[in-house]
Amino acid sequence: MERRQVxxxxxxxxxxxxxxxxADAALDLADKFHRRLASTEVPFRTLNAxxxxxxxxxxxxxxxxxxxxxxxSVKVPEFIDLLLSEWASDDEKKGFLTGxxxxxxxxxxxxxxxxxxxxxxxxxELDQAQRVELLKTLDAARGDRAGAGLAFGRLKQLxxxxxxxxxxVQQKILKTRMYFDSYQGNVPFxxxx
Amino acid sequence: xxxxxxxxxxxxxxxxxGWAAKELTEKGLRTIVLEAGRPINxxxxxxxxxxxxxxxxxxxxxxxxIERYQPIQRQCGACNEYSGKFFVNDLDNPYSFPEDKPFxxxxxxxxxxxxxxxGRCVFRWSDLDYEANLKEGVGVDWxxxxxxxxxxxxxxxxxxxxxxxxxxxxxxxxxxxxEPWPMNIAEQKAREALLRKFNGERLITNMRLAVLSxxxxxxxxCHLCGHCExxxxxxxxxxxxxxxxxxxxxxxxxTVRPFSVVHSVIYDPKTRLAKGVRFVDANTxxxxxxxxxxxxxxxxxxxxxxxxxxxxxxxxxxxxGNSSGELGHxxxxxxMGGGATGTLPWARDRRELGNRPDAIYVPRFRNVKTKHPDxxxxxxxxxRAEREGWQRGMWSDGFGTGFKxxxxxxxxxxxxxxxxxxxxxxxxxxxIEIDPHLVDAWGIPALRITVAYGENEKKLFEDMxxxxxxxxxxxxxxxxxxTRDDNPPGLVIHEMGTARMGRDPKTSVxxxxxxxxxxxxxxxxxxACMASTANQNPSITYMxxxxxAADYAVRQLNRREL
Numbered sequence: 135m136e137r138r139q140v141x142x143x144x145x146x147x148x149x150x151x152x153x154x155x156x157a158d159a160a161l162d163l164a165d166k167f168h169r170r171l172a173s174t175e176v177p178f179r180t181l182n183a184x185x186x187x188x189x190x191x192x193x194x195x196x197x198x199x200x201x202x203x204x205x206x207s208v209k210v211p212e213f214i215d216l217l218l219s220e221w222a223s224d225d226e227k228k229g230f231l232t233g234x235x236x237x238x239x240x241x242x243x244x245x246x247x248x249x250x251x252x253x254x255x256x257x258x259e260l261d262q263a264q265r266v267e268l269l270k271t272l273d274a275a276r277g278d279r280a281g282a283g284l285a286f287g288r289l290k291q292l293x294x295x296x297x298x299x300x301x302x303v304q305q306k307i308l309k310t311r312m313y314f315d316s317y318q319g320n321v322p323f324x325x326x327x
Numbered sequence: 328x329x330x331x332x333x334x335x336x337x338x339x340x341x342x343x344x345g346w347a348a349k350e351l352t353e354k355g356l357r358t359i360v361l362e363a364g365r366p367i368n369x370x371x372x373x374x375x376x377x378x379x380x381x382x383x384x385x386x387x388x389x390x391x392x393i394e395r396y397q398p399i400q401r402q403c404g405a406c407n408e409y410s411g412k413f414f415v416n417d418l419d420n421p422y423s424f425p426e427d428k429p430f431x432x433x434x435x436x437x438x439x440x441x442x443x444x445x446g447r448c449v450f451r452w453s454d455l456d457y458e459a460n461l462k463e464g465v466g467v468d469w470x471x472x473x474x475x476x477x478x479x480x481x482x483x484x485x486x487x488x489x490x491x492x493x494x495x496x497x498x499x500x501x502x503x504x505x506e507p508w509p510m511n512i513a514e515q516k517a518r519e520a521l522l523r524k525f526n527g528e529r530l531i532t533n534m535r536l537a538v539l540s541x542x543x544x545x546x547x548x549c550h551l552c553g554h555c556e557x558x559x560x561x562x563x564x565x566x567x568x569x570x571x572x573x574x575x576x577x578x579x580x581x582t583v584r585p586f587s588v589v590h591s592v593i594y595d596p597k598t599r600l601a602k603g604v605r606f607v608d609a610n611t612x613x614x615x616x617x618x619x620x621x622x623x624x625x626x627x628x629x630x631x632x633x634x635x636x637x638x639x640x641x642x643x644x645x646x647x648g649n650s651s652g653e654l655g656h657x658x659x660x661x662x663m664g665g666g667a668t669g670t671l672p673w674a675r676d677r678r679e680l681g682n683r684p685d686a687i688y689v690p691r692f693r694n695v696k697t698k699h700p701d702x703x704x705x706x707x708x709x710x711r712a713e714r715e716g717w718q719r720g721m722w723s724d725g726f727g728t729g730f731k732x733x734x735x736x737x738x739x740x741x742x743x744x745x746x747x748x749x750x751x752x753x754x755x756x757x758x759i760e761i762d763p764h765l766v767d768a769w770g771i772p773a774l775r776i777t778v779a780y781g782e783n784e785k786k787l788f789e790d791m792x793x794x795x796x797x798x799x800x801x802x803x804x805x806x807x808x809x810t811r812d813d814n815p816p817g818l819v820i821h822e823m824g825t826a827r828m829g830r831d832p833k834t835s836v837x838x839x840x841x842x843x844x845x846x847x848x849x850x851x852x853x854x855a856c857m858a859s860t861a862n863q864n865p866s867i868t869y870m871x872x873x874x875x876a877a878d879y880a881v882r883q884l885n886r887r888e889l
Contacts, residue, residue, distance in 0.1 A: 313550035317681035319511030326736030
């Protein structure tokens, strides 16, 4: 039965709660009904092939694969495309995409100023050291209202959010617990950094 | 169809309507609760354990839909991808306001009303609050005092299950508390530091909270998921749906009728009493009537007054029960949003386990012992100390391996935030009236709301920002950032005052028993009845007033005086 049908059926008659006998019984009951609301995977709809490459590369640079997954493998670029396609306002989308173009323009300028190699026109074509150099500049310009700084700021925010709210990271890395038997406000913690 | 006849009608199933239903049915009255919205089934609608990755936008909400259908409701943080369904569709529920006086009217129409998403902070008042109008010559004098209310607060607190710490403050009286959750280590240290600096005048205490810290009255203790506004599978926080309506249902005398949008109260000029109410069946769009000996209006401060304004008769051309001319006037909310956040230098090697929905409170300290030269009344702060975790990565510098490692392996420093809630004075010009050009989706005339904060509120707000920073500095916080949220009135969601209680029928709408002076079998026990706001969160006071008024109403009925 679809969720929508359940709601409609219940909507036709008074449904008052019965007190569950225990917390466990209530949680079981709730789990039975809580269902996945997420749709199946969506293809890219807003970012073109070049933009996908750029977004994927930068999000992976923000949260790279190490001994744990990086942004790409938990599908952060797809999440960003979903938000651009369905969530962002037209102005925000335009600002973001224009900012991506500006990131490439900055990459080209950096390349032009460099003496080391052939000229490139895109961020993805820079060597790793140049990419890091440019991202540092952009990281300092996250507060900009337009252009490359704005696009990077938004991309970084969505990368962090998309990464840490993904199923793999929530379950396997953060091991997020949904509920607790009691509140403890003074538990030892050793930062692993 | 035979006429629908009951002993009592309760309009609205939110926090005060649930109490009216419980008290009236338990005292033997066959009671119908008319609820404008849909029924809620906790097993389906409560989603507090749905993880973000199971939502399409990971909790950020279907923005285009929300902006289109809930442009007002979305201003409330709880109106999100999980809980947006508990807030009304603004297109179906219009109201107007002057362009220069925005008012954010946040509403929940469903069985349980806003008690499903409320803030759960519960405080008693003291006579400092009840006597303020009289002493300052503001508004009208409350017809009741602390002594009238104390037994009723106890009555409701025992049922609700309130956790809190007894502090012995005269101006914020202790209640019937369950053992509170402990403060976390950072809050504990902040409390101690503040005690040393201010000698108890400014105090950090545990939030007084309608969330169960232990099993209570057949409801299970809180499981600390931290998302009360999404519902609660264990019914551990207090709401109509989790507590009062099931209790009322147990009597066998309760009928809840959802999809019943009340239009007006039916007045009988011969008896000078209400006969019942008219409502629109939201599904059939047909107007129906229901009759009873008494009517409790618990539709929320603005809705209950709207019903009376829509109930004008030849005897009451300006709205039923409005011989005083005060119905719909003196609208108040609290003023919130001044405060500060600071970084605490301690306990980087300590963390908390469990997500408390609310944490600490700073009781009012202005105009308690000494008079402030610039303003009257006061404010309190809600707050907490927490370590931000990975979220700080959205705003902090850096990227790459080290950045990732710090977001996974460390939680960031403890941050202590204080967010002020201040009193708003009653003013006649802050009012609601029926907008002659506007009806809602059910054809019922809608409201025009004209409310603005005054000078005293603005001064309280500025002072919150100053004193929050002072306290953080005294505690030893660094990186202190002032908070200045310019919230329009309404957004605190503590709207009150549209049918104030008083001692004189010429200047007030309700008497000391929440009874309409003009129509004795109509009671209003939601925020409408309030003659002042104090600075404390109001819901537990509505609950206590409701239980008190229900007791009075049934005694009067039994003596055949209604």
